[in-house]
Amino acid sequence: MTTPWNHRYAQRMHNMGSSLLRELLKLTQDSEIISFAGGLPAPEVFPVEAFKAASCKVLEEQGQRALQYGASEGYYPLRQWIVEHMVRYGIEARVENILITSGSQQALDLIGKVMINPGDLILTELPTYLGALQAWRAYQAEFTSIPVDEDGIRTDLLEEALCAGPKFMYILPNFQNPAGVTLSLERRKYLIDIADIYGIPIIEDDPYGELRYEGENVTPLVVLDAEKHNGKSGSGYESGFMRGNVIYISTFSKTLAPGLRLAWIVAPEEVINHCVIAKQGMDLHSSTLVQMTAYELIKDGFLRDHVRHIRDVYGYRRNVMLDALERYFPEGTSWTKPKGGLFLWVTLPEEVDTLALMPKAIENKVAYVPGSAFYAANGLPNTFRLNFSNANPEQIEIGIKRLGEVLAEELARLSMNQPVFA
Amino acid sequence: MTTPWNHRYAQRMHNMGSSLLRELLKLTQDSEIISFAGGLPAPEVFPVEAFKAASCKVLEEQGQRALQYGASEGYYPLRQWIVEHMVRYGIEARVENILITSGSQQALDLIGKVMINPGDLILTELPTYLGALQAWRAYQAEFTSIPVDEDGIRTDLLEEALCAGPKFMYILPNFQNPAGVTLSLERRKYLIDIADIYGIPIIEDDPYGELRYEGENVTPLVVLDAEKHNGKSGSGYESGFMRGNVIYISTFSKTLAPGLRLAWIVAPEEVINHCVIAKQGMDLHSSTLVQMTAYELIKDGFLRDHVRHIRDVYGYRRNVMLDALERYFPEGTSWTKPKGGLFLWVTLPEEVDTLALMPKAIENKVAYVPGSAFYAANGLPNTFRLNFSNANPEQIEIGIKRLGEVLAEELARLSMNQPVFA
Numbered sequence: 118m119t120t121p122w123n124h125r126y127a128q129r130m131h132n133m134g135s136s137l138l139r140e141l142l143k144l145t146q147d148s149e150i151i152s153f154a155g156g157l158p159a160p161e162v163f164p165v166e167a168f169k170a171a172s173c174k175v176l177e178e179q180g181q182r183a184l185q186y187g188a189s190e191g192y193y194p195l196r197q198w199i200v201e202h203m204v205r206y207g208i209e210a211r212v213e214n215i216l217i218t219s220g221s222q223q224a225l226d227l228i229g230k231v232m233i234n235p236g237d238l239i240l241t242e243l244p245t246y247l248g249a250l251q252a253w254r255a256y257q258a259e260f261t262s263i264p265v266d267e268d269g270i271r272t273d274l275l276e277e278a279l280c281a282g283p284k285f286m287y288i289l290p291n292f293q294n295p296a297g298v299t300l301s302l303e304r305r306k307y308l309i310d311i312a313d314i315y316g317i318p319i320i321e322d323d324p325y326g327e328l329r330y331e332g333e334n335v336t337p338l339v340v341l342d343a344e345k346h347n348g349k350s351g352s353g354y355e356s357g358f359m360r361g362n363v364i365y366i367s368t369f370s371k372t373l374a375p376g377l378r379l380a381w382i383v384a385p386e387e388v389i390n391h392c393v394i395a396k397q398g399m400d401l402h403s404s405t406l407v408q409m410t411a412y413e414l415i416k417d418g419f420l421r422d423h424v425r426h427i428r429d430v431y432g433y434r435r436n437v438m439l440d441a442l443e444r445y446f447p448e449g450t451s452w453t454k455p456k457g458g459l460f461l462w463v464t465l466p467e468e469v470d471t472l473a474l475m476p477k478a479i480e481n482k483v484a485y486v487p488g489s490a491f492y493a494a495n496g497l498p499n500t501f502r503l504n505f506s507n508a509n510p511e512q513i514e515i516g517i518k519r520l521g522e523v524l525a526e527e528l529a530r531l532s533m534n535q536p537v538f539a
Numbered sequence: 540m541t542t543p544w545n546h547r548y549a550q551r552m553h554n555m556g557s558s559l560l561r562e563l564l565k566l567t568q569d570s571e572i573i574s575f576a577g578g579l580p581a582p583e584v585f586p587v588e589a590f591k592a593a594s595c596k597v598l599e600e601q602g603q604r605a606l607q608y609g610a611s612e613g614y615y616p617l618r619q620w621i622v623e624h625m626v627r628y629g630i631e632a633r634v635e636n637i638l639i640t641s642g643s644q645q646a647l648d649l650i651g652k653v654m655i656n657p658g659d660l661i662l663t664e665l666p667t668y669l670g671a672l673q674a675w676r677a678y679q680a681e682f683t684s685i686p687v688d689e690d691g692i693r694t695d696l697l698e699e700a701l702c703a704g705p706k707f708m709y710i711l712p713n714f715q716n717p718a719g720v721t722l723s724l725e726r727r728k729y730l731i732d733i734a735d736i737y738g739i740p741i742i743e744d745d746p747y748g749e750l751r752y753e754g755e756n757v758t759p760l761v762v763l764d765a766e767k768h769n770g771k772s773g774s775g776y777e778s779g780f781m782r783g784n785v786i787y788i789s790t791f792s793k794t795l796a797p798g799l800r801l802a803w804i805v806a807p808e809e810v811i812n813h814c815v816i817a818k819q820g821m822d823l824h825s826s827t828l829v830q831m832t833a834y835e836l837i838k839d840g841f842l843r844d845h846v847r848h849i850r851d852v853y854g855y856r857r858n859v860m861l862d863a864l865e866r867y868f869p870e871g872t873s874w875t876k877p878k879g880g881l882f883l884w885v886t887l888p889e890e891v892d893t894l895a896l897m898p899k900a901i902e903n904k905v906a907y908v909p910g911s912a913f914y915a916a917n918g919l920p921n922t923f924r925l926n927f928s929n930a931n932p933e934q935i936e937i938g939i940k941r942l943g944e945v946l947a948e949e950l951a952r953l954s955m956n957q958p959v960f961a
Binding site for chain 2: 183
């Protein structure tokens with residue numbers, strides 16, 4: 118049937134849907150399925166009571182303001198709070214360097230809108246965050262990828278890719294989504310140096326940095342970059358960052374709650390000004406009520422204790438999953454051991470296709486995301502991502518056991534060379 | 540000073556900022572200024588207490604769900620509510636035809652992303668909503684415009700513009716922003732007929748439709764379109780709308796509160812599916828907490844009474860402003876008499892430049908938006924928009940008096956042919 122819409126869609130809409138995976142993931146919403154597929158926080162760590170108290174206080178004391186239009190840049194006291202908060206990580210910004218966004222996803226979309234022309238090349242990690250690919254495909258970006266190992270992006274392979282002239286590099290330095298790996302300090306320094314030499318900006322996406330379960334924080338790229346451009350440590354954004362190469366993104370989705378849709382961009386003021394103009398055309402501003410409530414909740418130090426609690430819960434779940442993987446996964450499988458975040462990454466023998474295997478996993482009431490989702494072009498079909506934050510320890514134990522059985526059966530089948538749907 | 544960013548911005552960012560007006564409007568935030576410039580609702584009509592109760596209830600009973608990620612399509616019960624709500628206006632949709640957006644601005648951005656290729660021609664009213672121009676300029680749209688008169692867009696001028704092959708028409712049929720005019724039923728019918736003949740979709744933007752202070756509702760374009768495509772009245776979206784030409788947008792910003800950022804799109808399911816994919820890349824979904832709270836507040840009929848209250852308040856303010864205009868504005872000025880909405884439109888003698896006059900108005904502690912902001916290309920410089928919802932009746936009286944004095948002085952000056960900064 119023809120509709121007046123058939124030929125009306127923009128070119129960018131072609132190829133934006135990966136419908137098979139979408140349909141498979143819908144199936145994982147069955148409540149009997151133990152899903153390691155999503156990137157969902159554990160709802161039981163949400164600070165519901167504290168949030169309710171903050172919401173009541175805001176509506177009682179500043180209700181009219183909370184329900185009115187607000188500034189595109191974001192709620193000023195919340196921007197100030199973010200400035201102070203980031204000092205803990207060595208990031209020295211001013212309020213003018215902060216833009217509040219409706220989740221990190223909007224930050225990625227904004228950066229795409231401000232920077233990407235059709236055909237522009239973006240350098241990503243391999244594998245990388247699915248949502249960034251989605252956001253930037255809409256601007257008709259092309260992608261080039263460099264593999265990660267346990268120390269993050271393989272910087273030894275970087276220079277050739279930089280010669281192709283990418284518009285920017287997209288890096289998730291901490292507990293990367295999906296691989297769970299962390300970029301080493303040595304590689305971070307190299308990355309900052311080579312980005313400077315080639316004049317290529319870096320988008321540093323850091324949703325999980327605060328969720329570290331072991332080891333020490335590694336200095337953010339944005340800080341190394343500021344130090345380099347200032348010639349000295351610690352005077353960051355005041356002057357030097359304005360010449361810097363890095364746009365930094367972080368979010369409240371993993372430390373407070375994703376249902377708020379609240380994140381932020383840190384960038385040179387000139388970049389923020391461009392982003393503000395773009396944001397006006399996108400949604401005017403993020404919800405005033407949500408921003409004021411979040412600020413009310415966290416302004417007096419709530420977040421520090423709360424994040425400690427989250428670390429305890431997720432760190433334990435990570436341990437339970439790593440332990441279960443050791444016990445239940447068959448010979449020939451391997452996985453990353455993340456020091457934080459929400460995800461780990463499993464690699465199977467080369468002949469396994471995890472997308473083709475998914476219906477079987479779902480049938481056995483367990484789910485993952487096939488690795489192919491996280492590649493801009495063709496990825497390694499023998500990988501998948503597991504989330505360890507959402508399911509509780511008991512579910513993790515059972516789910517990994519189920520998945521181990523599916524994998525063992527598949528490996529046995531492959532060793533006998535049977536077709537999948539025999 | 541060069542920065543690595545200078546040459547990194549996308550082409551679309553050129554020409555997106557109208558900096559002079561932006562700077563002038565910043566000045567109007569001075570608390571001594573009576574501003575008719577914004578499009579802000581009156582904060583004193585916000586249902587703060589009821590909102591607080593709803594927010595507490597949601598967090599108490601479904602806190603974990605309210606703080607978790609949600610579906611890109613929007614909160615299902617809210618989409619159902621919207622379906623039922625719209626039946627009052629003759630719009631028959633199914634849940635599958637509804638997408639929740641982060642304000643109407645996001646609906647416009649989404650439509651741009653889904654439909655506009657660089658260079659595509661968009662047909663708008665003249666003047667038209669500034670935010671639509673802003674959203675679609677980011678997709679490098681071109682614009683062609685048809686003037687409005689007291690009965691809305693001049694449909695007698697439409698056919699020639701349609702021959703140029705616009706991607707879609709953008710129409711604000713009720714109490715248009717900025718002109719305050721309403722499209723007559725006769726013209727609506729003609730518009731639907733000619734859109735069908737030329738196969739050009741219509742974007743019907745209806746933020747103010749519920750805020751009518753006199754006269755009867757006029758049938759929405761989306762309903763006329765459904766009737767046409769079904770050959771009979773009232774079976775709307777069930778089948779016929781899926782072949783229809785109209786995308787309809789409405790919002791809770793003017794009936795509940797703009798600080799929520801909550802609006803919706805009604806469209807054929809295939810268009811909604813495209814929009815959902817685009818929205819995933821833009822912000823994943825709109826705030827779960829805000830959607831659930833809004834639903835909790837309105838699910839039992841709250842909105843009908845509340846909108847009646849808003850109509851009383853704004854209708855009275857409109858009357859006060861029309862009355863003050865009669866008394867204080869000089870000979871040679873004229874204005875529209877809107878039957879609803881938030882705005883009216885003033886036309887001055889041709890030699891007056893309202894942008895150039897703005898500093899003088901601000902000096903006299905009163906503000907408007909110069910008409911030139913609402914034109915895609917060159918507009919009539921002798922016009923401006925006045926908002927009558929935000930200032931209270933006393934302020935309206937004083938502000939219109941001040942503005943009348945500024946205009947009288949300007950007209951006297953012009954009749955003596957003095958330079959502006961004599």
